[in-house]
Amino acid sequence: MGRVLQIRRPMVSVAAGNGAVLSIRPTENFFYDISGRLFCTQDANSVWMGSGVKTTRQLLAGTGYGDGAALVVREWHADRASPSDGIHVAIQADLAGRERGV
Numbered sequence: 878m879g880r881v882l883q884i885r886r887p888m889v890s891v892a893a894g895n896g897a898v899l900s901i902r903p904t905e906n907f908f909y910d911i912s913g914r915l916f917c918t919q920d921a922n923s924v925w926m927g928s929g930v931k932t933t934r935q936l937l938a939g940t941g942y943g944d945g946a947a948l949v950v951r952e953w954h955a956d957r958a959s960p961s962d963g964i965h966v967a968i969q970a971d972l973a974g975r976e977r978g979v
Contacts, residue, residue, distance in 0.1 A: 880909050886921065906931075914941040 886903040893899060903921035908931070910916050919931045933953045941947025 880913060880915075881907055883907065910936075912942065914947040916947075 884905045884907075886905075888900050888902050890898050890900055905921050906919040907915060908917035908919075914936055915934075916936055917931050917933045934949045935951040937948040937950050
């Protein structure tokens with residue numbers, strides 16, 4: 878299918894809260910459903926921190942196949958204060974796939 882599963886960026890130096898300087902390699906992860914539609918991403922910060930926090934999307938049924946783009950019905954962003962909770966964002970779309978509101 879040729880989907881990108883992971884992007885590993887060049888090594889960078891970061892300063893920790895205690896003043897220590899670390900060399901890390903930022904990594905982003907991408908997750909796909911059985912049909913090859915992107916439904917989840919994990920940014921470099923959550924990978925480095927080991928929290929496993931991801932941005933997850935609910936896709937509109939019947940979209941994202943062939944050359945068409947998958948339409949997002951809902952998206953959950955991780956809440957930094959509490960990784961187990963998320964902020965719920967609902968995106969409304971009409972039958973033609975046009976965004977109608979958030």
